Amino acid sequence: MNARRKNRTPLRRHPIHVALCVALLLPAALPLQARAAASDASGETAAEADALHAPRNWVEIGLVWVDQDSFRFGRYSGLHEQGGYGVLDIDWFQRGAWNDPDAFYWGFSATNLGLDSRSARLELGRQGSYRVRLDYDQTPSFGSDSAATVFSGVGGSRLDLPADWIAGANTAAMSRLLPSLAPVDLQLERRGFGIGIERRFSERWRFSGDARHERKDGLKSIAGLIGNTGGNPRVAILPEPVDYETRSVALAASYQHRTLQFQARWHASLFDNAITALTWQNPFAAINGWDAAAGFPGGAGRLSLPPDNRFHQASLGAGYDISPRTRLSADVAMGRMRQNAAFLPYTVNPTLAASITQPLPRDSLDGRIDTTVANLRLGSRPSQALNWALAYRFDERDNRTPRGEFVTIGGDSLPQDAGPASSRRRYNNPASYREHRLRGEGGYRFGTATRLTAHVERREIDRTYSERAETRETTLGAGLRHGFGERLTASLRASRAERRGSTYIGNEPFLSGHDPGYTDTLVPPWENAPGMRSPHLADRRRDRLGAQLQFAPSEAWNLGIDYSLSDDDYTRSELGLQSARLRALTLDASWTPTAQTTVHGFWTGERMAFDQRAVALRGGAQRPGDAQDPNRLWFAAHDDDVDSAGLGLTWRSADRRWTVGGDLVRSRSRGEVEVTTGPALTSAPLPPLRTRLRSADLRVDYRLSERTRLRARLINEHYRSDDWALDGVEPNQLANVILLGEDSPDYRVNALLVSVSFAF
Numbered sequence: 108m109n110a111r112r113k114n115r116t117p118l119r120r121h122p123i124h125v126a127l128c129v130a131l132l133l134p135a136a137l138p139l140q141a142r143a144a145a146s147d148a149s150g151e152t153a154a155e156a157d158a159l160h161a162p163r164n165w166v167e168i169g170l171v172w173v174d175q176d177s178f179r180f181g182r183y184s185g186l187h188e189q190g191g192y193g194v195l196d197i198d199w200f201q202r203g204a205w206n207d208p209d210a211f212y213w214g215f216s217a218t219n220l221g222l223d224s225r226s227a228r229l230e231l232g233r234q235g236s237y238r239v240r241l242d243y244d245q246t247p248s249f250g251s252d253s254a255a256t257v258f259s260g261v262g263g264s265r266l267d268l269p270a271d272w273i274a275g276a277n278t279a280a281m282s283r284l285l286p287s288l289a290p291v292d293l294q295l296e297r298r299g300f301g302i303g304i305e306r307r308f309s310e311r312w313r314f315s316g317d318a319r320h321e322r323k324d325g326l327k328s329i330a331g332l333i334g335n336t337g338g339n340p341r342v343a344i345l346p347e348p349v350d351y352e353t354r355s356v357a358l359a360a361s362y363q364h365r366t367l368q369f370q371a372r373w374h375a376s377l378f379d380n381a382i383t384a385l386t387w388q389n390p391f392a393a394i395n396g397w398d399a400a401a402g403f404p405g406g407a408g409r410l411s412l413p414p415d416n417r418f419h420q421a422s423l424g425a426g427y428d429i430s431p432r433t434r435l436s437a438d439v440a441m442g443r444m445r446q447n448a449a450f451l452p453y454t455v456n457p458t459l460a461a462s463i464t465q466p467l468p469r470d471s472l473d474g475r476i477d478t479t480v481a482n483l484r485l486g487s488r489p490s491q492a493l494n495w496a497l498a499y500r501f502d503e504r505d506n507r508t509p510r511g512e513f514v515t516i517g518g519d520s521l522p523q524d525a526g527p528a529s530s531r532r533r534y535n536n537p538a539s540y541r542e543h544r545l546r547g548e549g550g551y552r553f554g555t556a557t558r559l560t561a562h563v564e565r566r567e568i569d570r571t572y573s574e575r576a577e578t579r580e581t582t583l584g585a586g587l588r589h590g591f592g593e594r595l596t597a598s599l600r601a602s603r604a605e606r607r608g609s610t611y612i613g614n615e616p617f618l619s620g621h622d623p624g625y626t627d628t629l630v631p632p633w634e635n636a637p638g639m640r641s642p643h644l645a646d647r648r649r650d651r652l653g654a655q656l657q658f659a660p661s662e663a664w665n666l667g668i669d670y671s672l673s674d675d676d677y678t679r680s681e682l683g684l685q686s687a688r689l690r691a692l693t694l695d696a697s698w699t700p701t702a703q704t705t706v707h708g709f710w711t712g713e714r715m716a717f718d719q720r721a722v723a724l725r726g727g728a729q730r731p732g733d734a735q736d737p738n739r740l741w742f743a744a745h746d747d748d749v750d751s752a753g754l755g756l757t758w759r760s761a762d763r764r765w766t767v768g769g770d771l772v773r774s775r776s777r778g779e780v781e782v783t784t785g786p787a788l789t790s791a792p793l794p795p796l797r798t799r800l801r802s803a804d805l806r807v808d809y810r811l812s813e814r815t816r817l818r819a820r821l822i823n824e825h826y827r828s829d830d831w832a833l834d835g836v837e838p839n840q841l842a843n844v845i846l847l848g849e850d851s852p853d854y855r856v857n858a859l860l861v862s863v864s865f866a867f
Contacts (some may be wrong), residue, residue, distance in 0.1 A: 167196040169818070169862025171222075177854035178249040178294075180824060185223025186858060187249050193221035194862065210234040223247040223296070232305075240303040250293030250327065254346075254847040255838065257287040258387060261346045262326065266387040274392040274403035278839035281390065288838060288848070291346050295325035315359045323351040328847060333389050333408045335517025335531075337726075339396035343387065343845040347412070350381040369425035376418045384411050384451055389519075390845060400458035401520040408519045409455040414448035420478070433487040439480070446474035453523065454516040462522035468511030472535075477505040495549035502544070506537035506571075512622070532622035536572035543567045556590040562602075574615050575644040578608040584651075594659045604649040611644070613637050636722050636734040638681030646679035663700055669693040685718040703761060708754040717745040723788055738787035749776040766808040774800045797829040814866040822858040 171192040173181070181187030195217065202212035213231035220227070225245050232238035258266035268287075275281045299321035306314045329347040334340035354377045361370040386409040393402025400406060424438030449471050454460050479501065486496035513533050514525045524531055548562035564582040584602030591597065614633035618626055626632045640646075656668040675687040695709040722740050724733045733739050751774040758767045778796035803823045810816050830851035838848040 163866075164199045164201075165197075165864055165866040166199070167194075167818070167862050167864040169194040169196075169860055172859045174857045175854060176252070177826075177852070177856050178252040179826065179852040180854055180856045180858075182249045183224060183246060184219075185247050187247075187252075194860070195220040210236070236307055238303075238305040240301070242301045242303075243299070245296065245298045248295040248297070248325075250295075251847070251849040252292065253850045254291050254293050254328070255288040256291045256344075256346055256847060257284060257289075257390065257838075257845065258343075258345065259289075261291055262348050264348065264382050264385060266345060266385070268388045268390055268403075272390065272403070274390060276392050276394045277842040278845060279842065280392075281839065281845075284390075284839050284845065285837075291326065291847070293326050293328060293346065293847075295323060295327060295349055297321060297323045311363050313361050313363070315357075315361075317355075317357045319353075319355045321353045321355075323349055323353075325349050329385070329410070331385070331387050331408050331410060333391060333401060333406065333518050334397065334520045337396055339394055339520070340518060341389075341391040341394070341843050343390055344847045345385065345387055346847075347385060348382050351413070352379045352381070353377070366428040367425070368427075369423070372422045372424075374418075374420045374422075378413075378417075379415045380413050382412055383414070383448065384409055386455055397520045398456075398459060398522055400456055405456075405458075406519070407455050409451060411451050414446055414472075416444065416446040416448075416474075418442060418444045432489060433485070435485050437481070437483045439482075440478075442478040444474070444476040444478070447471045453514075454519045456519050459516055459519065459522055463516075464523060465512075465514045465525040468513065469509070472508060474508045475506075477503075477507060479503045479505070492552045493549070496547070498544075498546045498548075500542070500544040500546075502542040504540050506539040508535070508537040510535055510537060527622075527624040528628050530621065530625050532625060534620055534622070536616060536619055538570065538572040540568055540570045540573075542569075558588045560586040560588075572616060572619055573644065574613050574641060575608045575611050578606060578644060580604055580606040596657045598653075598655045600651075600653040602649075602651045604647075604651075606645075606647045606649075608644065608646070611640065613639055631731050636682055636724060638683075638734070639721070640677070640680035640683040642677065642684045645677050645683065648676040650674045650676075663698055665697045667693075667695045669695075680720075682721050683719070685720050686716075687718075688714075688716045690714045703759045705757045706755070708752075710752045711750070713747075713749040715745075715747040715749075719743040719745070723784075736785075736787065738785040741782060741784040741788055741790070744781045745778070746781075747776065747778045750774065764810045766806075768806045770802075770804045772800070772802040772804075774798075794829070794831040796831070797827075799825075799827045801825045816864040818860070818862045818864060820860040822860075823856075824858075825855045827853050 171186065171194055173186050173189055173192070176187065176189050178187050186192065196219065197215060197217045199216070200212070200214035203209050211231075211233045213229075215227070215229050217225070217227040219225045223245065224247060226243065228240065228242040230238065230240045256266075257268060257272075259269070260266050269283060271283055272287070273281060273283045278284060299319060301317065301319040303317040304315065308314065326346045327349060329345050331343050331345045332340050333342075355375065357372065357374045359370055359372040362368065386407055389401065389403050389406035389408060391402060393399045393406070397406075420440055420442030422438060422440035424436070426434060426436040428434050450467050450469075452460060453463055453467065480503075481501040482498070483500075484496060484498040486494070488494040511534065513535065514523055514529065515531045515533055516523050517531060544564065544566045546562060546564040548560070550558060550560040552558045562582075562584045566578075566580040566582075568578045570576060570578075582602055582604040584600070586598065586600035588596070588598040613635060614637070617634050618632060631637075650673075652670075652672040654668075654670045656666075658666045660666070669692070671689075671691045673687075673689045677684050677686060691711065691713045693709065693711045695707070697705065697707040699705050720740065720742055722734060722736070724730050724739075751772070753770060753772040755770040756768060759765065776796075776798045780793045782790045782793065784790045801824070803821075805821045807819045808816060809818075828851040833849050833851045836846060836848070838846045840846060
């Protein structure tokens with residue numbers, strides 16, 4: 108795949124589009140000629156014909172030139188390589204005149220033909236009767252262009268090491284690691300084709316159907332691990348093959364009446380993965396804690412890739428106008444998710460497979476989850492000034508996957524241990540949840556300038572196999588909007604949410620996931636310190652505030668200020684996330700000094716701060732004391748700042764022939780983590796994470812005639828980033844992990860687009 112992409116010439120990569128352009132332009136001339144002939148025969152003037160057939164059709168042909176390679180600049184557009192790209196855009200629509208009794212129409216549109224990111228759509232039908240649609244889209248996603256791997260067979264289901272590979276207990280002992288590296292492109296491409304139909308049987312009844320087929324293929328990265336615990340895991344970052352296929356179907360029938368409407372719908376989504384597992388040769392020599400057969404050269408690892416699965420859902424919704432001012436609506440959707448892909452064997456290593464005394468409990472997960480979502484809403488507007496609504500939501504995820512005991516072979520490294528006190532006797536926990544949500548809201552208008560709103564919401568969630576069986580959250584909020592005359596409007600909104608719950612049992616997933624024969628031997632029976640809290644389950648108070656101001660000091664000026672704040676307090680958590688604060692301020696302005704000129708600008712500043720508190724645990728008998736030792740506490744303060752600013756200008760000549768526009772954008776981010784520790788621990792400062800983006804975009808549009816336009820666009824973009832986790836980190840930087848050696852993106856790119864557009 109990599110070689111095929113690099114060997115193609117950009118200007119010739121899609122020659123079929125040149126032929127497509129010619130094929131489309133030639134027929135486009137025929138209706139114009141035929142129309143002219145008909146006009147001559149009937150005595151209708153060309154101006155009258157154009158009035159009846161206003162030209163909406165156009166085709167744009169262009170060339171893009173990019174002066175530098177950059178996977179990030181062209182990540183989703185395909186403009187990732189230096190060179191030229193042909194571009195073809197089409198919008199072609201045909202229908203009868205406004206007074207034609209035949210309402211048949213058809214249309215074809217296409218965007219970015221010639222690029223790796225392209226789309227096309229064909230639609231035909233008869234207004235008020237039926238509609239048929241065909242569409243195609245293709246989107247690339249280019250990852251790192253600096254990754255490298257020692258494995259061969261990239262893109263397949265097995266990765267092998269070079270024949271002269273020299274293994275070691277760590278990367279420093281692998282003398283052939285750096286010489287064996289070969290570049291690998293981490294990139295994905297998604298291609299989708301869809302068809303849709305819509306049929307109206309009467310003014311009240313309508314049927315629709317949609318089907319879509321989508322493929323996604325390419326490479327991404329994944330961690331492949333050999334080993335289990337106790338300090339012996341070894342990892343290689345692997346290129347993971349992606350070969351996904353998703354098919355979806357949706358059918359719907361609806362009825363519309365003045366006071367009653369309802370819709371019945373069925374949806375299905377089927378996912379298939381052509382590569383079910385990835386196997387790799389172990390590059391590490393056998394170490395203490397491994398079976399000798401697990402190391403190089405005979406040892407290997409294997410991991411399962413996303414399994415095939417199915418989802419079906421049926422839904423029914425209805426709305427009824429109880430009175431001209433009161434409406435009741437309800438909907439319910441019931442679905443089922445299934446996953447029964449065959450299990451992989453416990454290990455890919457034949458020596459370790461011979462040690463298996465307790466086989467897998469069944470051939471597949473036999474996974475099944477039933478979902479139910481129901482909504483009920485009653486709303487009314489008793490007067491022009493007052494409105495209110497009550498809403499209830501029920502959301503259930505019932506996991507009916509059978510539970511079983513799995514005696515694992517950790518990381519393809521140790522013989523199976525099915526003894527009564529074995530830590531590798533594990534149980535899958537089919538977690539479920541059920542949520543009830545009740546919300547009331549209302550608003551009242553005082554005169555024409557002031558409006559007051561308020562809402563109250565209650566959420567109750569029950570979970571199984573969770574640290575917390577129940578959580579309860581209550582939210583109160585209000586908003587006020589007032590107009591100070593015609594030129595100034597201000598609004599304010601605020602809310603507070605309080606979440607509490609049942610007794611927090613931090614070791615519940617650990618106890619339910621292991622056999623009691625093992626957990627009964629532990630003192631204490633937990634993995635994480637008892638004071639640790641998960642943020643989505645912990646007690647939390649959330650305060651939110653927002654303010655907005657819109658000011659128009661004159662007809663030419665429009666100014667805006669928008670401020671938002673979110674403050675989460677987790678101070679009831681002894682360990683874990685303590686607080687999360689997010690603040691954002693946006694200033695925007697637009698100026699229209701003349702009918703031909705518009706200037707706009709903005710600035711946004713975002714501040715994010717997160718505080719953590721945790722304890723460093725050692726293994727074995729030291730854990731209970733460590734959990735209570737304040738000298739082993741550590742704290743992390745995360746601060747992220749993002750500033751973005753932009754300025755734009757648009758000018759049109761008085762005769763509308765010239766249109767000139769441009770945008771300047773600058774953005775920077777800085778992320779810092781400050782770590783402090785107790786006396787028993789040591790730490791060193793982490794370098795900041797930085798990104799800087801400067802972009803200039805200039806556009807020129809010149810109308811040669813009523814039907815022909817010339818366009819030019821020049822983009823200059825400069826991006827720099829500093830990421831200590833990537834920059835300067837070689838594939839052998841870590842002792843127990845083989846990395847891909849990626850760098851954070853840095854580029855300076857110029858892209859020029861020149862095109863001509865024809866209307867017909």
